[in-house]
Amino acid sequence: MLKIYRNATKVLVWLGVDENRKAEKASKIIIQIAVTVCQRLGIPLSDLRNVDNLSDLVTSEVANLAFDNVGSLRPLRWFTGRPWFNRLWVFQEVNSGTEVLFMCGRTLLSWDAVAFTAMIFECFQHLFDQNVARDWNWVLPGYLRE
Numbered sequence: 828m829l830k831i832y833r834n835a836t837k838v839l840v841w842l843g844v845d846e847n848r849k850a851e852k853a854s855k856i857i858i859q860i861a862v863t864v865c866q867r868l869g870i871p872l873s874d875l876r877n878v879d880n881l882s883d884l885v886t887s888e889v890a891n892l893a894f895d896n897v898g899s900l901r902p903l904r905w906f907t908g909r910p911w912f913n914r915l916w917v918f919q920e921v922n923s924g925t926e927v928l929f930m931c932g933r934t935l936l937s938w939d940a941v942a943f944t945a946m947i948f949e950c951f952q953h954l955f956d957q958n959v960a961r962d963w964n965w966v967l968p969g970y971l972r973e
Contacts, residue, residue: 838920838928
């Protein structure tokens with residue numbers, strides 16, 4: 828399967844129907860977090876794969892990151908609760924080296940934004956509801972592509 832994914836120019840991961848626009852809400856939160864942190868680091872989101880020691884940069888440069896309403900992060904729990912996230916072979920899909928997009932309903936979201944936001948959650952678990960942070964821990968190993 829990895830060979831198939833590596834030969835693809837784009838991988839589209841279908842997460843299912845967007846119930847009550849939850850994927851749309853989660854996507855906005857993920858993009859907002861990823862873009863805000865990228866701006867603080869001075870790194871375009873599209874260049875994150877090429878940055879060495881990214882988690883160290885995030886930890887040192889974004890120590891004052893804060894969220895006014897942690898409860899507003901609930902759509903992220905719904906998003907990571909999609910059955911796809913519990914499947915064993917997903918790392919082949921996201922680590923294929925090609926562009927990976929998540930699609931839930933009509934909402935499209937890049938793997939880079941999802942994985943980077945997961946890294947931020949890992950670095951700053953103390954800022955988030957522990958259940959939300961725990962749900963994002965699975966994403967981290969897949970982000971560090973070779």
